[in-house]
Amino acid sequence: MTISRDVCIDAGAGWVAGAASIFASQPLDTVLTRLQQAPPAARPASLALQLRRDGGLRALWRGASPLAWVVPVQNALLFAGYGMGERFAAYASAERHADAATAARAGGAAAPATAAPPLAPIFVGGCAGGVLQCFVVSPVELVKVHLQSSSPKEAGAGLLAGASKVYATIGVPAIWRGLSATLLRDGLPHGVWFASYEWGKRELAARDPDRVLPTAAAPLSCGAFAATVAWAVGYPADIVKTRIQSPAHAGRDAPSVLAAARELLAESGGRPFAAFYRGFGLKLARAVPMNALSFFAYERAKAALEGAWV
Structure with missing residues (x-):
């Protein structure tokens, strides 16, 4: 399998994963975007009810149009980075094992057992994919935040209308x-x-050597675990990003990352967790099933593409 073929398969499977997960999770994302901009006393249920009163059930899917365009492309870049890291890790592990086996034979010892590929290249590949997709997703998320924060009369009909x-x-x-x-x-x-996803898969495989669990268990459970760990790290920056992109700053300079963080801290009375993890439970309620579905769709689509691309 050539590298170009691998990259195409990873990107295609990532595209399918993004398309499969976006519409199921959009209502929670719309409520979360409003919650991140609202005063501390606001509650998710009241915001959801207000959205429904103002614009009906369709209002909960506001902002889905930009994401429908960008999330599949975003996932394609992410999973391409993941796939490259995964392949490099396997290559590095094989090289180390070959060197160790050669040294063992020279010393008259038995060849060592094959070690698991290192996680570092997968981590680096994930970081690289994450950085690359930012330049695709950031302008579109700006439009999404504005659409999700607007009233029914102000909301655009779609991506182009909203962006204009x-x-x-x-x-x-x-x-x-x-x-x-x-x-x-x-x-x-x-x-x-x-x-985290790769580590979870390895741990699950080690605890299930006889393959008793269904094949869907690994991508679903490990995808959910990875989403929880990753958002625990990245959520503070997400709420800061929403504040910076808020329509409240339209027509004037937006605050810097540091200024937006200070504003959040001031609103919360100087309590960092309350400031930077406000709405975190709602984010997990969206991200955990979304990412479980995303990894499941990725694994299945990748297997199908590998079988079709002979």
Whole structure:
């Protein structure tokens, strides 16, 4: 299997995974976006009810149009990075095992058992994919945040209408507003995400040597575990990013990452956890099943593409 073929398969499977997960999780994302901008007294249930009263059930899917375009592309980049890290880890492990086996034979000893591939290349590949996709996702998330924060009368009909309305308000030069916070949210945490997923798969395989568990158990359970760990690392940057991209800053300069963080701390009375993990439970309620489904769809799509691409 050539590298170009591998990358294409990883990207294609990642695209399928993104498309499969986006619409199921969008209502929670819409409520979460509003919660991250609302005063501390706001509650998710009241925000959801307000959305439904103002715009009906369709309002809960507001902002899905931008994500429907970007999330499959985002996942394609992420899983391509993951696949490259996975292959490099396997190659490095094989090289180390071959060297150790040669040394053992020269000394008259038995060849050592094959060690598991290192997690470091998978972590680096995840970080690289996370950083690359930021330049795709950040401008589109700016539009998404504006659409999710707007009233039914102000909301655009779709991606192009929403983008035209947003950039007419804030100006095209502001297209990268929130990029710094997006890089903080998606760089290191995506390395953690993929390394946690791979570690979980290995642990599950070690505890189930007879393959008693169904094949879907590994991607579903390990995807859920990886999402929890990764968002525990990246969530503070997510809430800062939403504040920076908020329509409240339309028509004027948006705050820096540090200024937005200080604003959050001031609102919470100086309590860091309350400031930077507000809405974290709602984020996990969306991210855990979404990522479990995403990894499941990725593994199945990758197997299908490998079988079709002979």
